[in-house]
Amino acid sequence: MITVVGAGTGTPVAADALAGAELVVGGRRHLDAVRLPDGAERLVLGPLAPALDTIGAYVRAARPVTVLASGDPGFFGIVRALAERFGSGLLDVRPGVPSVAAAFARIGLPWDDAVVVSAHGRELRTAVNVCRAHPKVAVLTGPGAGPAELGAALGPGRILVVASALGDPVRERVERVTPAEAAARDWGTAVSVVVCLDGSRAPGGARTVAGPDARPPAWALDEAEFTHRDSMITKFEVRALALARLGPRLGDLVWDVGAGSGSVAVECARLGAAVVAVEKTADGVERIRANAAAHRVDVRVVHGAAPAALAELDDPDAVFVGGGGAELPAVVAACARRARRTVVVALAAVDRVPAARAALTGAGFSCAGVLLQSARLAPLPGEVTRLAAANPVFLLWGERPRASVEGVAQ
Structure with missing residues (x-):
């Protein structure tokens, strides 16, 4: 039997959890905080694979093992690795208070509406994109992915609550800082959780389901749901297929280039992605901001012309390119x-299709596309209906080969 005990965050380790253990495994601070049974071997956790091998030797010999972990070991913790290796039937899990729960308790906020993301041993960009997209996020930190790195990546518009050494009666600290203040400090290794808050989009109301808001009940919204100029907006039929090819999801960063009204940007944000909209006209910038506010999503708007305006942006997972003009091939290229997964291009002019397609294939993407022609039902006098044809639109999409995507993700 392997007894897995959640320690720290103010949770004491019960004596019976250690009684009889012949091997006690854990981080150095957890091991130092308990009295080991006489004769028990002590194993400080470092690389996980050798530790699992040692635990396996004890399990095969039917010798009891206790593993000490932080907070709730079933929440981004060692229970997953132990269950995969030895089976859940061999585990006696005794959870402590999760560090995320402790952090929110310290600042007096509920956390059933928070998104929790781990940056411990993982890419920081996912945590950054989640923080950009959602108003309440808890980030589990790790080396190279702490408050300083998170603050530097986020920029203004958020408040970070840094919870360090949770449960330690002497060293525990909970501090509210701006991203710039977080980026300017050396936080050491005691940071447990960073809570990222966007006060302008505070979640409201009682909850039935924990976690982020559910996916919206509809997408490819009608054009009337957006402010736009003279029908200069990606029509919902086109938007529906564009969203399907972009695949915006939690943790992604999406660019909407030549955003116009920002309808694609807003829809991607509603589906959980972090979004940057690039628009060269000042009135377009204001429309995008108004549409994002109306739909209660966060879209970062960059006022400038592509491709020059793209230079300082973080690399996206997916890109939607709208509009046209002679510069379109250079923008698509x-x-x-920069795109890690896919680029989708909408074009009205048939003349521009070959150059856009060449730009995608020239970057190593596989390329496909369709001509979308639709006719909507429209009323006529006498309570009859006609078909009103919409302007045809070419939609091209390029997808990076899967092996390349997996290589970038590493």
Whole structure:
């Protein structure tokens, strides 16, 4: 039997959890905080694979093992690895208070509406994108992915609550800082959780389901749901297929280049992605901001012309390119060089299709596309209906080969 005990965050280790253990495994601070049974071997956790091998030797010999872990070991913790290796039937899990629960308790906020993301041993960019997209996020930190790195990546517009050494009666600290203040400090290794808050989009109301808001009940919204100029907006039929090819999801960063009204940007944000909208006209910038506010999503708007305006942006997972003009091939090529997964291009002019397609294939993408032609039901006098044809639109999409995507993700 392997007894897995959640320690720290103010949770004491019960004596019976250690009684009879012949091997006690855990981080150095957890091991130092308990009295080991006489004769028990002590194993400080480092690389996980050798530790699992040692635990396996004790399990095969039917010798009892106790593993000490932080907080709730079933929440981004060692229970997953132990269950995969030895089976859940061999585990006696005794959870402590999760560090996320402790952090929110310290600042007096509920956390059933928070998104929790781990940056411990993982890419920081996912945590950053989640913090950009959602108003209440808890980030489990790790080396190279702490408050300083998170603050530097986020920029203004958020408040970070840094919870360090949770449960330690002497060293525990809970501090509210701006991203810039977080980026300027050396936080050491005691940080447990960073809570990222966007006060302008505070979640409201009682909850039935924990976690982020559910996916919206509808997408490819009608054009009337957005402010736009002279029908200069990606029509919902086109938007529906574009969203399907972009695949925006939690943790992604999406660019909407030549955003116009920002309808694609807003829809991607509603589906959980972090979004940057690039628009060269000042009135377009204001429309995008108004549409994002109306739909209660956070869209970062960059006022400038692509491709030059893309230079300082973080690399996206997916890109939507709208509009046209002579610079379109250069814009598509610049987006394709940076996109980790896919680029979708909407074009009204048939003349521009070959150059856009060449820009995608030239960047190593596989490329496909369709001509979308639709006719909507429209009323006529006498309570009859006609078909009103919409302007045809070409939609191209390029996808990076899967092996390349997996290589970038590493």
